[in-house]
Amino acid sequence: MTQKSYASALGTVRRHAFIAVMTGTMLASWSAGVHAADQLNIYNWGEYINPEVLKKFEDETKIKVNLATYSSNEEMLAKIQGGATGYDIVFPSVHMQDIMAKLDLLQKTDINQYEGFKNIDPSFLRTKSDTKGEYCLPYAWGSVGIMYNRKILGKDITGWHDLLATVKEKKLKFTLLDDMREVLAVGLILNGNTINSTDPKQLQQSADTIIAMKPQVAAFTYDSRPLVQSGDVAAAHFFVGSMVDVFGNQKDLGYVIPEEGATMYQEDMCVLKSAPNKDNAVKFMQFYTRPEVAALNVSQQTNGTPNVPARALTPDRIKNSTEINPTAETMKRLQIFEDLGANLRQVDRVWTRVKTAQ
Template sequence: MTKFDRAGASGLRALACSTALSLAALVAGASMAGAAELNVYNWGEYINPEVLKKFEEETQIKVNLSTYSSNEEMLAKIQGGATGYDVVFPSVHMQDIMAKLDLLEKTDINTYEGFKNIDPAFLRAKSDPKGEYCLPYAWGSVGIFYNRTILGKDITGWKDLIETVKAKGLKFTLLDDMREVLAVGLMLNGHKINSTDPAELQQAADTIIAMKPDVAAFTYDTRPMVQSGDVAAGHFFVGAMVDVFGNEKDLGYVIPEEGATMYQEDACVLKSAPNKENAIKFLQFYTRPEIVALNVSQQTNGTANVPARELTPEKIKNSKEINPPAETMARLQIFEDLGPALRQLDRVWTKVKTAQ
């Protein structure tokens, strides 16, 4: 081999080595980039962007936020093979369903020091009574958001609203949500919201069908419709208090005297999460009272984090709608996983939606 050949071979080996090192660096960089991400899948507009920004600043973990509009949409996407999501926020009954399907990772968040801030009354998931999997995130009631200028009065509940809109020729909206709407019919007839009794469900459906001439739409787009006066009121979540605080002269929110549902979402890590360590870091981050208070101040939901309640703005802290007294809490009911019996609700819901 000539001097030139040896030099050429040496150069090729050096180039190959350099290329290999570059590729290794790229792979390592890609791996580090992957490790420095968190993919959050939450309800639309259900987290203060400032919370995510603070998490990114403190941890150098990039947060990617995707949203859904219902528990069922979220579950269908994950069961349908969607990958890449790390943290999800199911309602309590959906958490129980996901636990049965073995979709949730055990995080041991209850062993983290910040978990002492959580009110044990909010460990509502039957599948997770100790908080070994998920962290209570937010809760609230589902009541009536109304325009008192259009109605000409404050209202006390469903019967009062229905009588008022009928007398004045006005309209209101109901949520496009099977369980929430049927729950209204059940409560108006004195039944529990988790009833699967066929006669009680039919009675609830008949009650809602009787309302339909006064119902403008089954929709989640309630807030702008009530604010503009296009409808007098709407079936909606307590998060509408953000609008009430902005215009207390015209707007109101009431937990109906007949009773109401309450929701609670928990922050859970998926078993399929590609960034489990980062996801657990986020759960730990969200036990901090000042972080929770930052979220609540924008979301106007209730929180299970006891110290955080004292850090929220006075209007929120003192709001009987956001933080109801004990006698009002006694009128609130939370959904449970109904299992196969859910098909009975599907049937009566179809009747409600198709009735003329």
């Protein structure tokens, strides 16, 4: 598929991200001609890397790390396609990595030939475009489940049906992510369908399921963790990273991977073909294969890591958490998003129906 047609297939979500990004401030200090050989420019999700990891890399290599952040795959892609220059490393989700590969945006790094790559669990080579790890390094992963306040609910919950019954009975509210595919995935799972379905009937059925929830939905938002902590809402559709809050208040807070099933995410570390500091970018990828480095990141992030020996180096609360490190049986209930290509348009139309329904 050509770059033009592929970009079109990303739909309204990406167009909105593009408008938001292009009205923001461009990183002038990263413009052409300013880059020094001792710099590395990382573009990552907000709060998705431990600052101590960056400091350790700087201390060891004397390479100055500049960090910029984004809030969605679509925002990141829109900015890069919109002409932003200077970024070296990005962290796309698996399906976005496949999109970026088709758009010829990623640099081959041969990271799989580096000795430290032996630490990576081969099951995390999930992309269709990079099955051997010749381009990107598996970075972090986790589930998307339900963070909840057991003090408000009066109980622990097991999944979506349990949550819905409880909030209806007690006249409580919960939040859903402001994320098209994540929310529709909940509806698809509850109706026994794959999260990557593009069947019109199944998508409409998913929309009906989510719309039926809306009287109990306080908001579609990413900013829900403080609301659950304060008890303003009983629960939130959220990422396993919320375990950082659960560890801080285990008496009142919990996180569950729904018994009905859930999505999982995985981000990979990739070097852009346009990167001005490719050598430094590869050095950082090699640095991150070290178990103690990956463990340092996970200890602050409370995500899972594809780096097998790193898992044993994490604090006990993380190492022993079945929410962060699910059992093999639970893993069977997790699904990961795939690139839908042009079919993303019909998903976007269904999402618009969900958001506008009264």
